[in-house]
Amino acid sequence: MEHLVTARSMFGMTMGVHIIFATLGVGIPLMILLAELLYQRTKDKDYELMAKRWTKGAAILLGVAIPTGTIAGVQLALLWPGFMEVVGKVMSLPFQIEIYAFFIEALFLSIYVYAADRISRTMRIVSLILVAIGAVASAVLITNVHAFEGTPAGFRIVNGEITDVDPWGAFFNPSFITTAGHVAVSAYATGAFVIASIAAFKMLRSRKEPRLYRFHQKALMMGLIVGGIFSFLTALNGHESAQLLYEYQPEKLAGAEGLFETTDYAPLTIGGFTDRETQTVKWGIEIPWALSFLADDRFDTVVAGLNDFPEEYWPPLFIHTLFNGMVGIGALLILLSILGIAWYKFMKKRGFPKWLMWAFVISGPLAILSVEFGWIFACTGRQPWVIYRIMKTSESVTTSANLEFLFALFLIVYAILVVAVSLVLIYYFKRNPLEKELADMN
Amino acid sequence: MGDSLLAITVIWGFIFIYAVMGTMDFGAGFWSMVYINREKTNATNIANRYLSPTWEVTNVFIVAIVVGLFSFFPGATFTLGTVLLIPGSIILLLLALRSGFLVFSNYTKGARHQKALVYISGLSGVLIPAFLIAVLPISQGGYIDTIDGVEKLNLLKVFTSPNVYAFIGFAVSSSLFLSSLLLADYSKSSDEMEAYEVYRRDALITGPISLVMAILIMLTLRMEATWLYNNMMEDKPILFISLFLFLVAGGALLLPSSKGKGMPRLAVVAIVLQYFLASYVYGKGHLPYVIYPNVTIETGFTHPDAFRSLFITYIVGFAILFPGFYYFWRLFMKDNRKYIGKKPY
């Protein structure tokens, strides 16, 4: 493999692994907190038990979230030293502040997990709130670095030298708020749907045991309601993200939509695969005028097509598929939660139909897939730039050779960790089944 | 104090904290592996009780060091990143295995292969300090070749240098030494006298080995990085105080006390002070170089304005966090006697 491609694949692989655990590290603490609060309100001990069991799951996931995150942080400097040099000069505040977010999360998570029985109820809730704040703050802050790569601000380059550095100007770069918001709400949606998935799966398994069934149904409803709210917010905010692309990274939007010719009344193409030769999207469905409206709320908005840009600046064309995948899953998740909640309201004794249950079961994995799609779209769609229109990825890559060997080693270690964490989760919950914990509770 | 000196002092502080917390952490993992079959002494439980809540907090410091380096010294990032790619990646891989399997082994108690998980995390854990410390000799100069303007680490030279091996020996032995000392104190304050005796004995064995390694470092340093050796010798008195503190610690472990033999708390304090002084002398001697002779604290330093806003966030951040650290310490270190045998939530 070519040097640059190897470096990109290696970093992409690290992030692709980290993001699964990181997203859950943001989303699940919120669910734990909500369960604890519900328990305080309703005194229904099921919610307390949920909080307890989800905490175990979260603590196990942490065993991968933290080391892969540490790898991500160090690998940024090892693989992209040219980029980190600029970040160090201009954009180090978010990294800096993130350290405190990590500390808050690490301190209070350990307190919540290992000292829950020696601290007061109030302190338990306070610890959980701090854990949730720490987690979302670390996501928001690191996403800010990503936002800065797309919409750099707070410095100027004169004769190749960085001058006029304004750290807070860089911090509040144009896409920070929207992008960070999108990442946060999508992580909450994902955490909720993962909980819903597991609950739905367990309900299918415990039809004959009403006690277990009811427990899982409570978890499912929590997941669907929280997931529904946050996937709706994700879509609203995603719309804003797309408008930011229109404003700041038009070739990325053109790539995402497979639009080659600049036009007003631009159509929105759903599905299909972008074809470079014929400059069309094959097998896609066109909705007339919709893209113009999405880009700037007016049908006569002129949307730039890829042909307006030199081909070397084009993002890879498969991002169209990734973008569609993310948005499609987003729409499906909203639909599922509306359907689920409505059915629950109006259903009598019979419960959910089987097909709906299986749809709930796959909602969590789909949400995670959507996160992966979204990120690969966002990072790969920025190519060939590591800092948009300022620094090329090829200029920032390390000069050390022999990356292939390291790539193989990281691949092996990630495979080991992912397999091991799955086995440990299965083992742990097999060994501490809900039946037993419900019985212990009474 | 100049800005760049202040910046390197902050980083030095993080490195020192990580060196102490990290060695205790990795060492504790190792002991929990070694004593896994001795159910009677509780030595493994003690090690785990210390380890479980602290490893995450310890880990944040390694992130803080990296972030501190590239944000205070962005000009050094390119050289550091390039040169440390291989050793850095090895450290990361070991760290991933160690943290992952530490957590996995905690949640698989009673499983058939649980011991294998403990072994993976224990062994990868003791290797981490060995590779981490190799960064020090690399920064002392002589291992970086510049070919066509591109800097490269000469791995062959690294792994044939006696100085590097002295550092590695020192890192491993002091991990075991510091952690057994800390665990001795921890077990005594939890009234686990059998575990205390085990760890006290371990500290008495590993302590002198660390001292010998430290002397070997100085001897090899004299040949391989004379500039640094000479600089360090200017602070000979401090080095002697450091040696004296080592003897104090040894004495503290041997003296009789009201309960059991030895005063581990005093020994811990003396040893931490000893390491503090020794690493102060090393760090001061290293100045002004970050990497000799390619990078100094002046060439790589960030813009002074950027430094100010970073430094302010450090002060504000730690001021806000301080109560959190205190609360944590009280829950897990100070009051541990009350909670012996309690299960985690």
Ligand code: HDD
């Ligand atoms: C559960 C996950 C999820 C879901 C359902 C959606 N997204 Fe998303 N999206 C993400 C998860 C995500 C993400 C992983 O969080 C990304 C990657 C980079 C980023 O900033 O957020 C992202 C990026 C991202 C970007 C690119 C930002 C950039 O390149 O800078 C756009 C334009 C959208 N999203 C738009 C949408 C729209 C219109 C959605 C309609 C429902 C949507 N997203 C659903």
Ligand code: HEM
């Ligand atoms: C918010 C945090 C993130 C930051 C700061 C970030 C930054 C970067 C940087 C600096 C690169 C290398 C240079 C480049 O190729 O442009 C990169 C590439 C990449 N990242 Fe991200 N990234 C982040 C999150 C993610 C996530 C969560 C994923 C999940 C899959 C991801 C996937 C990728 C991929 C696939 C590449 C390689 C892109 C390519 O070269 O085609 N990134 N990212």
Ligand code: HEM
């Ligand atoms: C948007 C994408 C990302 C999100 C949502 C995210 C979120 C998180 C979260 C929540 C954690 C803590 C895990 C837990 O406690 O459950 C974490 C750990 C970590 N992440 Fe990420 N992260 C992202 C991308 C990155 C990137 C690009 C880097 C590299 C600069 C990074 C560096 C780290 C580090 C160093 C840790 C470990 C911190 C520790 O030692 O405690 N993350 N991340």
